[in-house]
Amino acid sequence: MPIPTVKLSNGVLMPAIGIGSSGEFGGYGHEATVYAIQDCGMRLVDTAAIYGTEKNVGKAIKESGIPRQDFFITTKLWFTDMGYESGKKALQASLKALNLEYVDLYLIHMPNCPDGTTNPTKTRQDTWRVLQEAYEQGICKSIGVSNYDIAHLEELQTMQVVPHVNQIEYHPLQDPNRDVIKYCKANNIVLQAYSPFCAGKAVSHPEIIKIAQQNKRTQGQVILRWIIQHGIVPVPKTAKVERAKENSSIFDFQLSKEDMDAMDNIHTDSFHTLNPFKDVP
Numbered sequence: 001m002p003i004p005t006v007k008l009s010n011g012v013l014m015p016a017i018g019i020g021s022s023g024e025f026g027g028y029g030h031e032a033t034v035y036a037i038q039d040c041g042m043r044l045v046d047t048a049a050i051y052g053t054e055k056n057v058g059k060a061i062k063e064s065g066i067p068r069q070d071f072f073i074t075t076k077l078w079f080t081d082m083g084y085e086s087g088k089k090a091l092q093a094s095l096k097a098l099n100l101e102y103v104d105l106y107l108i109h110m111p112n113c114p115d116g117t118t119n120p121t122k123t124r125q126d127t128w129r130v131l132q133e134a135y136e137q138g139i140c141k142s143i144g145v146s147n148y149d150i151a152h153l154e155e156l157q158t159m160q161v162v163p164h165v166n167q168i169e170y171h172p173l174q175d176p177n178r179d180v181i182k183y184c185k186a187n188n189i190v191l192q193a194y195s196p197f198c199a200g201k202a203v204s205h206p207e208i209i210k211i212a213q214q215n216k217r218t219q220g221q222v223i224l225r226w227i228i229q230h231g232i233v234p235v236p237k238t239a240k241v242e243r244a245k246e247n248s249s250i251f252d253f254q255l256s257k258e259d260m261d262a263m264d265n266i267h268t269d270s271f272h273t274l275n276p277f278k279d280v281p
């Protein structure tokens, strides 16, 4: 079954699910990535300068034999590269590592600024200008941010282009009605869910095991369905071929309202990364 798309505010179509590529939990799996592209129809691949996987993602695109224009490639600018001149260099370095002429989505990885930054708002806005210019030149087909809270998003409201996407940690162990989620939905900023399994922790929750059994699906599949039915685009990571298949086979069933409500209510406010919404000035 083909993977549906969601429309960004600039009209660009983005796949409704992607694959992550950070090596943090269980490592990056090149074979699983190529398999997910070739055999599971995955086209959105999420990487970042800091993951060290941009080169691998570039290779996976070539090895797959699928035309470049069919992909939706996301990469991210790391916080030590915040600022106008350093931001421009970071984007060029990412394109070189990916061996691509353009990316489909370029994100500021987090609102944090390098140590010693005296005016973080100005630094974030200067960095955003790099993304805006690259967007206008067609080097980035869409632009966005990651780990941005409402205050950080508001800083960009007066800019020429506002973010198309905010990628945040999102899974059933967190409140699906957090203010930042409501804000993005109200302002037409598409949300992407990173760490959709809470890096593996969410799959062993008893309520999720029960709902998975009732639906004759795996826990991973019901979690991804829950995210998608909330209108959010998950980017699960797996280094395993069989899980790549499992994670992409989620468009032939629906969770009932009862299942959605039950999963909405299991959150414990657990973030597996630092909670950027509390920590960044």
Ligand SMILES: NC(=O)c1ccc[n+]([C@@H]2O[C@H](COP(=O)([O-])OP(=O)(O)OC[C@H]3O[C@@H](n4cnc5c(N)ncnc54)[C@H](OP(=O)(O)O)[C@@H]3O)[C@@H](O)[C@H]2O)c1
Pocket (backbone or CB within 6 Å): 019, 020, 021, 022, 023, 024, 025, 026, 027, 046, 047, 109, 146, 147, 167, 168, 193, 194, 195, 196, 197, 198, 199, 200, 203, 218, 219, 220, 221, 235, 236, 237, 238, 239, 240, 243, 246, 247, 273
């Ligand atoms: N913007 C940001 O700040 C940020 C932060 C973190 C992550 N990300 C992005 O989001 C992606 C995903 O996040 P993540 O890697 O932190 O966590 P995740 O996708 O929630 O979890 C990955 C873990 O879950 C396991 N897993 C995968 N599929 C599974 C399934 N169907 N059932 C059970 N377990 C499964 C993986 O193991 P195996 O690999 O062994 O299958 C791995 O240990 C990253 O790769 C990255 O691209 C972005």
